[in-house]
Amino acid sequence: MKRKIDLLKAITTFIKVADKKSFTAVARELNIVTSAISRQVADLEKHFSCQLLYRTTRAMHLTAEGKQYYKEFKEITEKIEHLENKDEGLDGSLKGHITVSAPQGSESLGFLDAASEFMKKNPEVTVSWLFVNRYVNMVEEGIDLSIRMGELEDSSYIARRYKSVDINFVASPSYIKKYDEPKNPNDLTKHLCITDSSNRHPNKWRYCENKKEKFIKITSYTDSNNGETAARLAANGNGIAYLPSFFTHSYLSTGELVPVMQAYEFESLPASLVYPANLMMNKTLKAFVQFLLSYED
Structure with missing residues (x-):
């Protein structure tokens, strides 16, 4: 009796x-x-009772049966891709469902307004939003599009630069009056620091000195897993925070927060639209991404 396999997955892997x-x-x-790739091809050969590939230590090529x-x-x-990509209505409009993940508080980047306009123009498209301050495994969690900050290392995804985000050292005027302003990162060890515990390394703050990336280890006075809460705590005079500008911009505009140690800030970090490469075959997702990139407030 043949072992049950995911035939379509094995076929797709064999083609690759x-x-x-x-x-x-x-x-x-x-x-x-x-080894997982090799196993899928071996299972496929066993399923069809044939040898699809000649494999040696130096080369690999299709057998006669393999070519057929x-x-x-x-x-x-x-044919399957054609059926899966039939995401146009009878009148030519787009249809389908898109799930998007983004950091909490990042709505100020403008993608919600852009998405709203896209849905108005394409009423058969629905969108679900997941706002979390953690790394999202897009494949396992069924995410079609993710908005991520900073440089991306995973080459299995496509990233399109969307906006830029500043990361600021900030404190309230009342805190600075009471404790003085830190002049350099080493001074942070003497200050009350507010950390965002959703970061991978919340007590390790990054800064720029002589155009080089450096880190300072700080002690958290108070923390939150929500950047908006950390910004509010800083505005209330509880300490110094190091946060993306979408958390701090409203407080900076009112003067409740002011920037400190600006000489040690990095240039803006990219905010990118990220999606698995194979999903770009989806016409609705492709149109959605292009609309976000071209949308102007």
Whole structure:
């Protein structure tokens, strides 16, 4: 009795291996171990009782049967992609559902206004929002589009630069009057620091000196897993905070917060629209991303 396998997944993996002629390259693209790729191809060969690939330590190529199956598999996957991408209504309008994740408090970047306009123009498109201050595994959590801050390391995703975000050292005028203003990062060890515990390293603050990235270890006086709360605590005079500008801009504009140690700030960090490469085949998502990038307040 043949072991049950995910046939479509195995077929898709085999096509990628045949195209790239490398298990390792496909494993890197899909962000899984090479042995898992090899197992999927082996399962496919066992399922169809044939050898699809000749594999040696130096080369890999399709067998005669492999060439025939490759052609037919491509036709199957193209038909499935066509069916999955039928996301246009009878009148040519877009339809479908998009799930978006973003950091809490980042609404001020303007994407909610842009999304609202997009939905008005495309009433058959629905959008769900997940606002969290943690790393989101897009595949496992079913996220189509993620708004992320800073430089991105994961090459299995596509990132389109959307906006820029400043990261500010801030304190209230009343705090500075009582404790004086820190002149350099080393002074922070003598101050009350407010940390955002949702960050991966909340007690390790990043700064720029002589155009080089450096870090200072601080002791948290009070913390919150919500940047908006941290900003409010700073505005109330509880200490110094280091936060993205979308948390602090309203307090800076009213004077409740003022910037400190500006000479040690980095240039703006990118805020990017991030999505798995294979999802760009989805016409609705593609149109949504393009609308966000081109939208002007």
